[in-house]
Amino acid sequence: AQSVAQPEDQVNVAEGNPLTVKCTYSVSGNPYLFWYVQYPNRGLQFLLKYITGDNLVKGSYGFEAEFNKSQTSFHLKKPSALVSDSALYFCAVRPSSGSARQLTFGSGTQLTVLP
Amino acid sequence: ETGVTQTPRHLVMGMTNKKSLKCEQHLGHNAMYWYKQSAKKPLELMFVYNFKEQTENNSVPSRFSPECPNSSHLFLHLHTLQPEDSALYLCASSQDRGGRRDTEAFFGQGTRLTVV
Numbered sequence: 001a002q003s004v005a006q007p008e009d010q011v012n013v014a015e016g017n018p019l020t021v022k023c024t025y026s027v028s029g030n031p032y033l034f035w036y037v038q039y040p041n042r043g044l045q046f047l048l049k050y051i052t053g054d055n056l057v058k059g060s061y062g063f064e065a066e067f068n069k070s071q072t073s074f075h076l077k078k079p080s081a082l083v084s085d086s087a088l089y090f091c092a093v094r095p096s097s098g099s100a101r102q103l104t105f106g107s108g109t110q111l112t113v114l115p
Numbered sequence: 116e117t118g119v120t121q122t123p124r125h126l127v128m129g130m131t132n133k134k135s136l137k138c139e140q141h142l143g144h145n146a147m148y149w150y151k152q153s154a155k156k157p158l159e160l161m162f163v164y165n166f167k168e169q170t171e172n173n174s175v176p177s178r179f180s181p182e183c184p185n186s187s188h189l190f191l192h193l194h195t196l197q198p199e200d201s202a203l204y205l206c207a208s209s210q211d212r213g214g215r216r217d218t219e220a221f222f223g224q225g226t227r228l229t230v231v
Contacts (some may be wrong), residue, residue, distance in 0.1 A: 004157070009155070020178045032217050034219060036222075041224070041225075042225075043117065043119070043205055043224045044158075044205070044222040045117065046219040046221070046224070049219055051217045066144055080124050091159070095216070096216060100164065102160055105162075106157055107156055108155075108157075
């Protein structure tokens, strides 16, 4: 069965510093990988996805993520954090083929950017 | 806004009540989903509908009953719930025509359900 691990429940970073939110996955075959962000009292918003091609994917609000097949990772990054980036971040995986079709989410990482 | 609207935003219900959650999407998507979000836990997929047909039921208790009258609307009927069912219920939709899996899901703002 597929799974996603977000090893850090909480990440704190100072404004202006680079940030990384970690994600590792397990899936049969090639993965489709997604990052979503959730602000308080809101639903999830799509940030970016990896389907194929370049391992570095750029998304909304200056975020990017790097797909590393050997390490089965898809870490979310941003060169310079903003206070407004403070939110709950979810990584998700979906197998590109096979009988298991659905999107599987991690448990989320709360990012706090300190002014 | 994401194009997926959920009502109500907040709901408090007793264990003997019957209530319904509503979801509507204006994106022309063919697939719709119900997720349960509890604190510190991964999102739990509850039900999946594709072109109005239920394609997945992830061992959800029968006190949760979904209904999908058309591709734009999805309901979750609730009855005799338990306090542990208190959570944020999220609806989502995606364009999965032709068996595509690379499309992102769009989420509503959720219904915060409290069972007392």
